[in-house]
Amino acid sequence: MTPVAAPETQPPRAEVKAAVELYLALHRAPELSGAEHATAALLADRLTALGLTVHRGLAGTPSFLAELRNGPGPTVLIRTELDALPVTEATGLPYASTVPGAMHACGHDLHAAAALGAAARLAATRAGWRGRLLVLGQSAEETLTGARALADDGLYDRFGRPDAVLAQHAAPLPAGTVAHATGGPLMAGSRTLDAVLHGRGGHAATPHLAADPLLMAASAVLRLHTLTARESAPAEGAVLTVGTLHAGTRANVIPDRATLSLGLRAFTEPALDRLHEAVRRVLDAESQAAAAPRPPELTLTARSPVLTPDPALTAALRTVHAGHLGAGRVLAAAPSPATEDLTHLTALPDGTHVPLAYWMLGTTPAATWRAAATEGRTVPANHAPDFAPDLRQALPTGITALTAAARHLLAAGPPTVGAVPPHPEAAP
Ligand SMILES: [Zn+2]
Ligand SMILES: [Zn+2]
Structure with missing residues (x-):
């Protein structure tokens, strides 16, 4: 040409x-x-x-x-x-x-x-x-x-x-x-979220006295990935990525909190709204399942329209x-x-x-x-x-x-x- x-x-x-x-x-x-x-x-x-x-x-x-x-x-x-x-x-x-x-x-x-x-x-x-x-x-x-x-x-x-x-x-x-x-x-449009999962810290030898936020976070990460696979229509093109996960400092100490940050992407704003709420639901449920002393915090740190x-x-x-x-x-x-x-x-x-x-x-x-x-x-x-x-x-x-x-x-x-x-x- x-x-x-x-x-x-x-x-x-x-x-x-x-x-x-x-x-x-x-x-x-x-x-x-x-x-x-x-x-x-x-x-x-x-x-x-x-x-x-x-x-x-x-x-x-x-x-x-x-x-x-x-x-x-x-x-x-x-x-x-x-x-x-x-x-x-x-x-x-x-x-x-x-x-x-x-x-x-x-x-x-x-x-x-x-x-x-x-x-x-x-x-x-x-x-x-x-x-x-x-x-x-x-x-x-x-x-x-x-x-x-x-x-x-x-x-x-x-x-x-x-x-x-x-x-x-x-x-x-x-x-x-x-x-x-x-x-x-x-x-796609996007949302960036920071989450804090609260636990109760303690000695590694007495896990029954603690509420382990690390386990909560690990379980939450697996569950969060089901949101795009099972709660979003394929045509919405939704993507969820947990980009950071931090918890603990020593092998013999159960920490009292875990933090993670994740990104949501999709081609419609309603899909993003729904996923955002679903993330909140999963984190709340994991905290409850682990008998956390207080509910998790979820903060929207950035977003971009489609x-x-x-x-x-x-x-x-x-x-x-x-x-x-x-x-x-x-x-x-x-x-x-x-x-x-x-x-x-x-x-x-x-x-x-x-x-x-x-x-x-x-x-x-x-x-x-x-x-x-x-x-x-x-x-x-x-x-x-x-x-x-x-x-x-x-x-x-x-x-x-x-x-x-x-x-x-x-x-x-x-x-x-x-x-x-x-x-x-x-x-x-
Ligand atoms: Zn870039
Ligand atoms: Zn670029």
Whole structure:
């Protein structure tokens, strides 16, 4: 499939080089959720150099919003996350993380470099469009807290509500491709819960005098996993994972409490509500069964709404991307139980929606993809220590996908003598 030439949206060599260097710098120096100070400063400085006005430190976090006012027209917001994960990198790459125990294992460095690349492209071609470009660098996505903090802090009250929000996410699909939702949800909604099971501590030699919270927790973990298997319809796509379990300090001491944290995911809010209540019921029942001295505590620590891209916008951008990348590089994305907190800025509390376009960005090198398919293996995916995006393919694709999407939404600029004619997609 021959891509349609689109000089306004395809980054020239010098811009790709700058984006690659930015990616390498971000990848070498990952910062964990809420502590992305150097990452935010680096990106904000680059955006300032491109001529954008940057509002830093939003909601008392490293999040920033960069703004390029370019005459009357729509407001388009491009969002990138900033945070890395507490994962020890095992890619063996020459530009691997230099920070022990931290890695850009979700590809947020790729998103940031692509967003900056798109901002550079749009700034360089500003004669060809009108409107307002916003680039949001969002802190703390992995903890599902950063977007909520911005929403609670009144981001749109302060800077206006955008006409569309654009975002993409690295995914284990062939590098050089993008994949759009085919209607309906693209990512699950989620709840993160912390639980404390109370027991009565004592000597290991006299368990009959104690109420063992460790046994309660062990039993609860097994029982909790039956909720998705036996209390949720398969079509709800529910997933439950107990991610932490802590109890006790010595082999000869029965502890007085056990703590666990778990995540719930599903594709409808009612399914999440029901599972949340079922978790409470199981923990209460296990405590009662063990004659616990007091009931357990269950706390909701984070949540994210179901991510459903705007159907009309998605259909339009699928066509735009096919025009700029070639139809063979635009795939259909299956719904994923992954979650995304950007929905706090698009599915608003008053029940209205800011149109969201969200697509997956393929990162797997072609050779890896072929070998895995031949041998029936899976390819390294996000959050894995060996997740290694194919930079040379994925980054230019990500820049073009964002730029073309923004240009489709922004108004066409006035024709000027000798200028490249406005792209046909650029009309509002
Ligand atoms: Zn992630
Ligand atoms: Zn992510």
